[in-house]
Amino acid sequence: MKSSRKSDIPDDTAALPAEADTAPALHDGKPAPFSNKDYEKALRKLHVELVKMQEWAVHKGLKVCIVFEGRDGAGKGGTIKALTERVSPRIFRVVALPAPTEREKTQMYLQRYLPHLPAAGEVVIFDRSWYNRAGVERVMGFCTDEQAEKFLDAVPLVEQAIVNSGVILLKYWLEVSPDEQTSRLKSRIHDGRKIWKLSPMDLKSYARWYDYSRARDAMFAATDTSFAPWYVAPSDTKKKVRLNIISHILAQVPYKEVPRDRIVLPKRQKRGGYRESAHPFKVIPQRY
Numbered sequence: 001m002k003s004s005r006k007s008d009i010p011d012d013t014a015a016l017p018a019e020a021d022t023a024p025a026l027h028d029g030k031p032a033p034f035s036n037k038d039y040e041k042a043l044r045k046l047h048v049e050l051v052k053m054q055e056w057a058v059h060k061g062l063k064v065c066i067v068f069e070g071r072d073g074a075g076k077g078g079t080i081k082a083l084t085e086r087v088s089p090r091i092f093r094v095v096a097l098p099a100p101t102e103r104e105k106t107q108m109y110l111q112r113y114l115p116h117l118p119a120a121g122e123v124v125i126f127d128r129s130w131y132n133r134a135g136v137e138r139v140m141g142f143c144t145d146e147q148a149e150k151f152l153d154a155v156p157l158v159e160q161a162i163v164n165s166g167v168i169l170l171k172y173w174l175e176v177s178p179d180e181q182t183s184r185l186k187s188r189i190h191d192g193r194k195i196w197k198l199s200p201m202d203l204k205s206y207a208r209w210y211d212y213s214r215a216r217d218a219m220f221a222a223t224d225t226s227f228a229p230w231y232v233a234p235s236d237t238k239k240k241v242r243l244n245i246i247s248h249i250l251a252q253v254p255y256k257e258v259p260r261d262r263i264v265l266p267k268r269q270k271r272g273g274y275r276e277s278a279h280p281f282k283v284i285p286q287r288y
Helices: 036-060 076-084 145-164 178-189 200-206 209-223 238-252
Strands: 063-070 092-095 122-127 167-175 230-234
Touching (some): 036 238, 076 238, 145 167
Parallel strands (some): 092 122
16 A cells, blocks of 8 residues: 655755754754763763663563664764673674665565564664665665655554564664764765775765755654654764763663672682693784
8 A cells, every 4th residue: 555645855966055954953053072081981980880781681681672873974883882882792782784685675674674673681782773764775766765655654563563572662863963974974084994984875875965854854753653762862072972872771771780799709729730831822913
């Protein structure tokens, strides 16, 4: 059955202007100074709480799924790194799927994402997700408007089933301003550590700012539900968005500190006749 929702994506491609009229409430505005010392201090406290949440998730069998979406350069990768750097990768699992295979293209669109949903005691983080269909695929012509509309009609039903199964589903949209996006993408051009983040597709999508805005708005209108709402995180200031999102996650997932026995290192065994090996170990050069 064909969707009755009118398409929000035009056929023409608009170049990105120097300044966009995006609602200012979605952006940081002029960022206040935030020192590395203050950031590291705040992040350390949040990391301690994330470890407590991790242990409680294992203890109680919680299932947590966190979706990160946003334009290129919005800060998804840095936020995910800050979120996961002090927890167990066996419990906090990051999913970043490549382009679908020819076989996957013949499946129900959401099918390849479902096996990655969390089991008890797991926190799964999607670095981009099934919402690719509502964003990049729609804007860049990898799906038809009809396919995008059918997806928007269906996804709330799937997410309702996910939530009904006991999964805590959190969806974050990182909102970057056009000027800040420009600055970040330019920095990738000249930084050998970041050049891999800038693909030909990124350059094409950069020019279609308002097409992405329309796609985002249509996505929010169809999928910002009471049981799986979208949380918008202004991301022009990298340090602040990381702290704000981690703090928000901790507020959304109920947890307590799991009691621990007092930890004391045991005595090491005696040498018992052991002799150091005479094997010619290949030790790496000590250049630092």
